[in-house]
Amino acid sequence: MIEIQNLTKQFDSYTAVNDVSLTVGKGETLVLLGTSGCGKTTTLKMINRLIEPTSGSITVDGIDVRQQAGPELRRRVGYVIQDGGLFPHYTVADAIATVPKLLNWEPARIQERTHELMEKLQLPVALLTRYPAELSGGQRQRVGLARALAVNPPVVLMDEPFGALDPFTRKHVRRELFGLNELRETTVVLVTHDVSEALELADRIALMDKGQIVQIGPPDELLTNPATDFVRDFLDDKPHRLHD
């Protein structure tokens, strides 16, 4: 579904992402894990062209992302960031309608899809006219996801999507969201520095350090067969249980 080949990003003389290659299968959840500044966000933002690579290539479903017009890329790749990433002056209804409007959907179709998403994400319809400042953190997160899923993109990119929530709400919201059928069929690339979150959500983890992937594989493989001391130390930082 996503194929990244020899991806490099330099900011002046600093190499933030250094020759990264990986593939993400259809319906898979790949977690980019690593310390602050290791290049996770830069990698993610190159997939939806918020950052242009210095070299290398990225294809989504066989199509080079550089060959895609903006609206077409937004249709195929949803994007969720910390705290929902909502515009303060957009109501919940406006936020969810963003990409459908970009794609010239009829108002009735937008309304139908909006209500469907509100129900799926357990958001009361009374919230549709509210602004982000009038929502709880968990609600903002859900609205951010509703916006990202509005046009059913086959790929959703998430950057620390639960980062702004307290640990209890975070666990609750992420279980709820990842339990959704809609998301189960979606290919997800999720950035986090939270080891427990990665172990819980990932089909595979790509552990990054200094712009490179140190090891990529299913969580239990990284735990039982760490490729380097860095991998072992990173995952061993605190006790984890895979299925608590």
Ligand SMILES: Nc1ncnc2c1ncn2[C@@H]1O[C@H](COP(=O)(O)OP(=O)(O)OP(=O)(O)O)[C@@H](O)[C@H]1O
């Ligand atoms: N626009 C930019 N100009 C210069 N350097 C940048 C720019 N964006 C990112 N960097 C640098 O590139 C490196 C990787 O940044 P990136 O945001 O990808 O890290 P990250 O792994 O997502 O970290 P965090 O978890 O803290 O968000 C960092 O050292 C950062 O300072």
